[in-house]
Amino acid sequence: MARDTVREAVPAAHGFLLTERVGAVQISTRVERRIRRDFPERGAAPEIMLMLDELPETADYDPEVFGSERLQAAIGLLARGSVHRFREAVRLARTDWRDLLVAAALAHEDWPEALDAELGP
Numbered sequence: 001m002a003r004d005t006v007r008e009a010v011p012a013a014h015g016f017l018l019t020e021r022v023g024a025v026q027i028s029t030r031v032e033r034r035i036r037r038d039f040p041e042r043g044a045a046p047e048i049m050l051m052l053d054e055l056p057e058t059a060d061y062d063p064e065v066f067g068s069e070r071l072q073a074a075i076g077l078l079a080r081g082s083v084h085r086f087r088e089a090v091r092l093a094r095t096d097w098r099d100l101l102v103a104a105a106l107a108h109e110d111w112p113e114a115l116d117a118e119l120g121p
Helices: 030-038 044-058 063-067 068-077 083-097 095-105 112-120
Strands: 004-012 016-023
Touching: 030 044, 030 068, 030 112, 044 063, 044 068, 044 083, 063 068, 068 083, 068 095, 068 112, 083 095
Parallel strands: none
Antiparallel strands: 004 016
16 A cells, blocks of 8 residues: 555544644545444544554554555454444454454455445445
């Protein structure tokens, strides 16, 4: 995944602040759409996306792995709209990203079809 400067809206006391982050990874449109659907509470989706965005920088192994739509989606799918489950999925990802894929049913060769079924086109 390309690592570029990314402009983002960050929750602030009175609305959102536009900030720039260097080295951020791109979150796919499909994953973003799913996060916004699963986390409809005000401010929750931007917070979740920020945590996904920061994950590659905090990984103990190849940060590029965490930039993939597959892993980002696996974390979101396991969360099922719960911030607590989201944090648990992030912990699992940091421990062993392969276990994360197994838990999210995205570890087998049919994972692209499974991802399409969950996220749409």
